[in-house]
Amino acid sequence: MGRITLDKVTKTFGEVEVIPPLDLVIEDGEFTVFVGPSGCGKSTLLRLIAGLEDITTGQIRIDGADATNVPPARRGLAMVFQSYALYPHMSVRKNIAFPLRMAGLDKAEQTRRVEQAAAVLNLTDYLDRRPGQLSGGQRQRVAIGRAIVREPAAFLFDEPLSNLDAALRVGMRLEISELHERLKTTMIYVTHDQVEAMTMADKIVVLRAGNIEQVGSPLELYRTPRNLFVAGFIGSPR
Ligand code: ADP
Numbered sequence: 001m002g003r004i005t006l007d008k009v010t011k012t013f014g015e016v017e018v019i020p021p022l023d024l025v026i027e028d029g030e031f032t033v034f035v036g037p038s039g040c041g042k043s044t045l046l047r048l049i050a051g052l053e054d055i056t057t058g059q060i061r062i063d064g065a066d067a068t069n070v071p072p073a074r075r076g077l078a079m080v081f082q083s084y085a086l087y088p089h090m091s092v093r094k095n096i097a098f099p100l101r102m103a104g105l106d107k108a109e110q111t112r113r114v115e116q117a118a119a120v121l122n123l124t125d126y127l128d129r130r131p132g133q134l135s136g137g138q139r140q141r142v143a144i145g146r147a148i149v150r151e152p153a154a155f156l157f158d159e160p161l162s163n164l165d166a167a168l169r170v171g172m173r174l175e176i177s178e179l180h181e182r183l184k185t186t187m188i189y190v191t192h193d194q195v196e197a198m199t200m201a202d203k204i205v206v207l208r209a210g211n212i213e214q215v216g217s218p219l220e221l222y223r224t225p226r227n228l229f230v231a232g233f234i235g236s237p238r
């Protein structure tokens with residue numbers, strides 16, 4: 001399960017309201033992309049959902065339950081960080097198992113989950129290597145593996161591919177899309193790249209200065225952008 005509901009959520013830093021009252025429903029299993037220019041509030045919104053920032057007012061619900069004051073580790077969501085967040089001195093196996101070790105899962109269960117994630121991500125042959133001995137794409141897959149083993153209700157990605165070169169980025173997009181096909185778990189993916197949004201999303205949320213300009217499928221946004229901002233950003237011919 002992984003249905004996430006934001007009800008009149010706001011976020012203020014000091015005097016600045018970065019997120020004005022915002023309502024949004026993310027359906028279970030959906031691949032939702034938050035897209036918009038730099039500084040529009042994408043990361044803030046994702047961090048509010050993850051619980052890494054407290055909302056100022058409003059309510060966040062996960063599968064119907066009020067999660068507003070639930071600490072991040074108990075929300076059942078997994079944030080996927082960029083591959084450079086791996087521990088260089090640990091093997092791939094230990095990197096992937098890390099959150100399970102922290103949670104105190106028994107060794108056998110850790111091994112089972114790590115091996116399952118490695119199989120899904122084609123990392124089985126690399127479990128005893130260190131991050132430095134992997135390609136950029138493999139390192140990114142390890143970062144995703146560390147999220148998969150937690151069996152989250154949703155995966156949250158904040159521009160996970162922005163430090164990869166262009167060719168690798170295309171491949172990783174396909175891999176993340178395929179992962180969504182396989183796991184059918186809710187994914188929220190933040191990017192400023194409209195191509196990424198258009199090719200990966202079931203549903204796109206276009207943000208501008210913390211406001212939702214439009215929500216819809218890539219085709220809906222392309223065919224019927226609600227305003228010039230969306231049209232311009234999506235690159236539709238209107
Ligand atoms: P994006 O991810 O879309 O580039 P962010 O969510 O990082 O945008 O930032 C949105 C706005 O909130 C920016 O104006 C940024 O400067 C501001 N902001 C983000 N985090 C903080 C913070 N911890 N304190 C103050 N302002 C912040």
Ligand code: MG
Nearest residue numbers: 042043044158
């Ligand atoms: Mg950001």
